[in-house]
């Protein structure tokens with residue numbers, strides 16, 4: 001008999017740890033206040049104070065500016081629309097290219113397409129998982145207008161290096177900081193280091209209001225254009241006629257209810273981060289004693305916000321496939337993500353360049369194609385996704401230090417029984 005839960009042994013944890021409800025009486029009261037006021041949104045798309053939204057929207061923006069030391073905050077209704085807004089605010093559109101990481105949530109790249117520009121994928125660093133600065137310059141063409149770098153899993157990108165390259169080539173830099181609120185580089189807040197930073201308040205993120213997004217910038221013109229795009233900007237332009245650029249506006253406005261929740265959640269951010277960091281540091285320490293697993297790498301001067309905890313699996317050392325390992329660990333009570341999102345350029349929409357019906361737009365506007373979306377263009381990303389990376393979601397409330405120890409125990413248990421798993425893999429029982 002084998003003691004692994006996969007083979008009907010007793011699991012380390014019998015019950016999975018649930019997703020935490022982080023809504024408290026603070027959020028409840030804040031929502032009730034909005035309901036009682038009757039003013040659920042106080043935006044109006046005409047010139048005047050209300051062009052910039054209601055009192056909670058403004059309060060949340062002020063709180064973001066203070067918490068992250070930024071000059072301007074613009075709330076919107078998701079990080080996806082925030083990314084769309086950021087790219088449009090930089091006046092990037094058809095005929096332009098934007099460099100982006102292929103290992104990210106799809107929205108980072110689709111926001112580029114939604115502006116009619118073409119995403120060009122730059123491979124990631126094998127330890128940080130963020131865009132590798134050494135891979136950037138080979139993809140820069142006269143069409144390149146910006147770098148959209150993603151602070152993935154909670155670690156800021158190598159922004160010092162990226163900003164240097166961008167300035168040399170006169171490119172904007174946009175930080176997709178949906179996963180790294182509160183992470184820092186030498187004390188500077190992720191999401192405020194580039195020209196514009198994007199935060200998410202989506203349900204799955206470190207803090208949330210159900211849905212929501214926030215843009216941060218220290219550039220007054222960019223902030224103004226974001227405000228225009230958020231709220232049917234063309235209306236205002238008609239009246240004032242004093243802008244020299246066109247702003248195709250949308251309705252990306254945040255409601256007062258979402259803003260009210262966001263205000264309370266932002267107050268809790270540092271508490272959540274403290275928990276995440278304590279748990280993650282314990283896990284990192286524990287993983288140092290495990291062969292064939294590599295925990296997070298934190299560059300000098302950086303802090304991480306541990307949206308999730310990435311682990312590299314060495315199947316040679318373990319003698320089993322990553323999938324079998326993950327299956328055995330899941331049976332012990334700790335589900336693991338196998339890889340992350342498929343490298344974006346391998347998704348069908350990209351491979352077939354089928355975005356806007358049959359036109360091949362916007363790819364057809366680039367005369368000499370810069371990048372073929374096919375296997376091999378970002379080998380580090382592909383190796384992480386298809387062979388190496390595992391993603392653990394154990395460093396957050398309501399997990400405790402004991403749960404981290406249980407997770408480490410599960411790993412040890414699987415290690416001790418890896419020979420049985422090797423047999424299991426060989427016999428392909430795993431296929432069932």
Ligand SMILES: *Cc1c(COP(=O)(O)O)cnc(C)c1O
Nearest residue numbers: 078079080105107178200201202
């Ligand atoms: C979640 C996420 C987004 C999109 O956020 P929404 O608020 O859900 O639109 C964008 N980029 C990254 C990296 C994300 O993790």
